[in-house]
Amino acid sequence: MMLKTQASPHSTPGSDALLFREGMSRVAGAVHVVTTDGAAGRGGFTATAVTPVxxxxxxxxxxxxxxxRSAQALLSNRVFCVNTLAAADAELADIFAGRAGLQGAExxxxxxxxILETGAPGLTTSLxxxxxxxxxxxVVATHHVIIGEIIGIRLGEQRPPLIYHGRHYHEL
Structure with missing residues (x-):
């Protein structure tokens, strides 16, 4: 099914955003929990927008x-950890996406x-x-684009990864 190949001169910004979201839902991505801790407090969020630089x-x-809220803590703390999730950790993806009613350090x-070298929390079961x-x-439009220099890498067990595709989690 072809929704639209390009923005038409008559399209509205909202319809282009919807088309973009639909298109991105068709791009599979690894699921990560990004965490931080420090003077601004502990926080974390689920992300697929992670890439090597x-x-x-x-x-x-x-x-x-x-x-x-987690973005503000991360920016103030100036440290973070990207924890790549295994398929078995899908519940954590939902928790850190805000779907379980838990907030902040909860x-x-x-x-x-x-706790890793920077003070950021590391998930012991991460890949x-x-x-x-x-x-x-x-800041680019609605998002912070943050580049982090890697201070340390911890390899976990080799297990099936958690992938997000079609607005659902999948095991690869």
């Missing part, structure tokens, strides 16, 4: 909505967490945890 120095890019009552310090951050 460079391997020298090793760095990742993370995008998060500017209205997110979200860490589920799962097994330890990999990237411990990062913010090296750059800027």
């Amino acid at each position: 460079t391997d020298s120095p090793a760095s990742l890019l993370v995008c998060v909505n500017t209205g997110s 979200r860490f009552s589920r799962g097994a967490w330890d 990999v945890s990237f411990d990062c310090r913010i090296s750059d951050a800027r």
Whole structure:
């Protein structure tokens, strides 16, 4: 089914946003829980907008909505950890996406967490945890685009990853 191939001169910004969201729902992505801790408090959120930037120095890019409470804590703390989820950790993805009614530090009552070198929480069952310090951050439209230099990497067990596609979680 072809919805639209490009924005028409008569389309509204809202319809283009809907088309964009529908298109992105068809792009499979790994599911991560991004965590932070420090003077601004502990927080975390579920993200698929995570990508490598460079391997020298090793760095990742993370995008998060500017209205997110966890984003404010992450920016103030200047550290974060990207925890890549295994399929068995789908419940944590929902918790950190705000679908379980838990807020802030309460979200860490589920799962097994330890503290990494930066002070950010690391999920002990993650496939990999990237411990990062913010090296750059800027606002692009509705989101913070944050680049973190990787301070440490912890490899977890090799297990099936959690993937988000078609607005649902899947095991790969």
